Amino acid sequence: MPDADDTIDTDDDFIDLRSDTVTTPLDAMRDAARDADVGDDVYRDDPTVTELEAAAAEAVGTEAALYVPSGTMANQIAVHVHTEPGQELLLERESHIYRWELAGAATLSGVQTRTIDAADRCVPTPEAVTEGLVTEDLHRPGTGLLALENTHNYRGGVAVPVDRIEAAAAAAADGDVPVHLDGARVFNAAVALGVDASDVVEPVDSVTFCLSKGLGAPVGSILAGDETFIEAARRVRKLFGGGMRQAGMIAAPGLLALENVDRLAEDHANAARLANALDDLSGVDAPEPDTNIVVAHTADAGIPASELVSECKEAGVGCVEFDDYTTRFTTHLDVDGDDVDAAVDRIANVVDGAAPVDARPD
Numbered sequence: 600m601p602d603a604d605d606t607i608d609t610d611d612d613f614i615d616l617r618s619d620t621v622t623t624p625l626d627a628m629r630d631a632a633r634d635a636d637v638g639d640d641v642y643r644d645d646p647t648v649t650e651l652e653a654a655a656a657e658a659v660g661t662e663a664a665l666y667v668p669s670g671t672m673a674n675q676i677a678v679h680v681h682t683e684p685g686q687e688l689l690l691e692r693e694s695h696i697y698r699w700e701l702a703g704a705a706t707l708s709g710v711q712t713r714t715i716d717a718a719d720r721c722v723p724t725p726e727a728v729t730e731g732l733v734t735e736d737l738h739r740p741g742t743g744l745l746a747l748e749n750t751h752n753y754r755g756g757v758a759v760p761v762d763r764i765e766a767a768a769a770a771a772a773d774g775d776v777p778v779h780l781d782g783a784r785v786f787n788a789a790v791a792l793g794v795d796a797s798d799v800v801e802p803v804d805s806v807t808f809c810l811s812k813g814l815g816a817p818v819g820s821i822l823a824g825d826e827t828f829i830e831a832a833r834r835v836r837k838l839f840g841g842g843m844r845q846a847g848m849i850a851a852p853g854l855l856a857l858e859n860v861d862r863l864a865e866d867h868a869n870a871a872r873l874a875n876a877l878d879d880l881s882g883v884d885a886p887e888p889d890t891n892i893v894v895a896h897t898a899d900a901g902i903p904a905s906e907l908v909s910e911c912k913e914a915g916v917g918c919v920e921f922d923d924y925t926t927r928f929t930t931h932l933d934v935d936g937d938d939v940d941a942a943v944d945r946i947a948n949v950v951d952g953a954a955p956v957d958a959r960p961d
């Protein structure tokens with residue numbers, strides 16, 4: 600194993616596993632941006648955005664799609680369109696919409712959230728959905744929307760099988776409640792499950808996915824659904840400040856990003872390789888992931904995530920704190936198998952060099 604001092608950090612040498620959002624656009628994307636046909640997309644005059652929206656809708660098997668600046672905006676537009684102020688939004692308690700979107704559902708759409716526990720594979724059971732639905736009456740607000748997530752980010756990039764989505768969505772449909780899928784990484788799910796993304800999306804009424812994550816675009820996400828929904832979503836995008844003008848400049852790389860779906864399998868293989876190697880380190884528990892997100896638990900090693908993150912950074916590896924003793928590493932387009940092996944060496948040095956567990960306060 601190399602000495603830590605040998606492996607640190609020139610900037611070029613830094614292996615950034617904080618997220619799959621850190622990818623930088625390839626030359627072909629930069630060329631496509633420069634050469635894109637553009638127009639004012641608020642007037643629907645941008646042919647490149649229109650082409651991207653059509654290709655995106657086709658990729659997930661919906662009637663229509665809308666190009667938006669971020670996954671967060673896509674989710675928040677969906678919440679706004681599907682619900683009325685004062686209704687409830689039902690979602691899983693570790694979902695991105697609940698955990699990491701600044702209470703946007705409350706502030707932007709005036710809805711109350713009700714959380715349910717995820718069952719096996721990160722999707723609530725139909726029974727849990729049924730129990731969580733609230734029927735409107737004199738005292739109760741009524742449920743406006745059920746939101747699901749696939750892959751499930753916080754639980755480690757879990758690829759939720761289609762039948763689980765179907766079962767949860769059917770329970771919501773029984774209560775006349777629409778379903779939104781936060782599929783920021785829906786293509787990772789599809790590739791891991793060996794199905795088409797349209798199969799993953801088929802049971803739900805709308806879906807978000809990010810072009811800017813593993814697919815490698817510099818910016819942008821998609822909200823997809825039927826034509827009526829997307830027409831309403833277009834107005835809400837404007838309301839939220841997301842109407843863009845010559846957006847073909849950023850949509851053109853997005854079109855190329857849609858060609859990167861199949862190669863996500865490489866990211867998954869690299870993540871499995873990383874998890875297996877980390878799991879072999881003393882005191883580190885890193886279950887084999889379904890997709891490109893590795894979650895490492897270091898409680899047994901007595902290493903807090905905040906310390907692991909800062910020492911990995913020193914050693915030339917980027918990662919993020921997920922919880923007190925839980926750290927996330929994400930593989931993506933800009934790291935290959937050699938980078939993963941180099942990252943493992945550096946992380947191993949950090950773990951080996953940490954103070955022994957019994958020397959730490961409780």
Ligand SMILES: *Cc1c(COP(=O)(O)O)cnc(C)c1O
Nearest residue numbers: 669670671672695752781783809
């Ligand atoms: C990244 C992510 C989002 C938000 O996407 P941004 O483009 O960062 O706003 C939403 N949901 C999930 C599950 C994500 O992983």
